[in-house]
Amino acid sequence: MRRASGAVFIVRQLLAVWMESMRVTSAGQRGSEAAGQWSADEALQLDLLPSRPLAPLPVLDQRARGTKFIELSVRSVLNTPASTHMGFWSINPYVGCEFGCTYCYARDTHRWVMERRGSWAERQQGSSPLPPWEAFEKEILVKSDVAEVLARTLSPARLAGHPLVIGTATDPYQPAERRFRLTRRILEVLRSYHGLSIEIITKSPLVTRDLDVLQALSRHNEVNVNISLATADPRLARRLELRSPVPAARLRALRRLTAGGIYAGLIVAPIIPGITDDWAGLAQLLEAAKEAGARYVIGSALRLGPAARHRFLPVLEREFPDLYERYRRHYAASDMTSRSYQDALTRRLNALRQAYGFAGDEASSRRRRRLEDSASSATDAAPQPAEQATLL
Ligand code: SF4
Secondary structure, three states, X not given: OHHHHHHHHHHHHXXXXXXXXXXXXXXXXXXXXXXXXXXXXXXXXXXXXOOOOOOOXXXXXXXXOOOEEEEOOOOOOOEOHHHHOOOOEEEOOEEOOOOOEOOOOOHHHHHHXXXXXXXXXXXXXXXXXXXXXXXXXXXXXXXXXXXXHHHHHOOHHHHOOOOEEEOOOOOOOOOHHHHHOHHHHHHHHHOOOOOOEEEEEEOOHHHHHHHHHHHHHHHHOEEXXXXXXXXXXXXXXXXXXXXXXXXXXXXXXXXXXXXXXXXEEEEEEEEOOOOOOOHHHHHHHHHHHHHOOOOOEEEEEOOOOHHHHHHHHHHHHHHOHHHHHHHHHHHHHOOOOOHHHHHHHHHHHHHHHHHOOOOOOOOOOHHHHHHHOOOOOHHHOOOOOOOOOOOO
């Protein structure tokens, strides 16, 4: 129960910090968006960041599908709670993510790193013609020495009881991991410690490759693997997530993890209003999660900050034209769904958790409910399976 609550806390914290970062960037971004996405002013300003142009980053590999893997040397790899304003430590072995989910909130991380490296100048010279949103998906930065730096800098006392989350701004088991094995090497470093709380968030069945390390790690640490899945419908998933593993593969991975003794559950995030929030669709997910031995199911509604909006809204207009205008109007005023929508969604999830027997882990946990929606009293309301939430 404590672990499930921790996972909910982490999801909510991730969303919160993303909201904060979007607020910080959006003020500076609005001017350039008004005049076109990348203005000359922005280029000049960003060129001030490095004192002189840095050497181009070495390309480690390039795939026929158009993805480049680029080496990024790092001096520190642990993000502190103070630096991220989250209640946990985090580590990301890659920057960018080939899965290319249209709603992804992490897109700006890649842009920030490239800007700090002075790569804006390279872009201007035409050596990197991809716009930032596409570079996030196709120019994957690989922190080759992440495990060595972690081994040098990790001190359990510094963690002070906070969880360490792997994969807050990238998928640690995206295709790059097959070749570079950085996430596995991180886990191997962590094996030499006792008493840590370690969380992994991924959409990829590749996590099961590391079942042996996860089992060894679980003997002396609290390990929690969160499989992320927004819908059980493969066609719907493909319209929203360009290259992510199919839902059945993720559910099989969840099954293998739980059968292997790993504490694992499902994160239904984001829940997309009018698209993946219907009772039948969510019920299908919870039923599949139960069959896969999930210890918990948690979920949260879509939030759309400026970077994700820029990528998601054109897809919505093409794929779900009936919803486009409602989304455009709603998310122009707020990054979040309405309070009434969130309350209705919470009631729906609670009812489904009860229906599928997740109550022992989740629904009875007052702490989880506090974390999931501290401002809502609606979680105590009776389940209303037929309720249709007012979406936007
Ligand atoms: S898998 Fe996660 S990090 Fe990767 S694109 Fe999708 S939401 Fe973003």
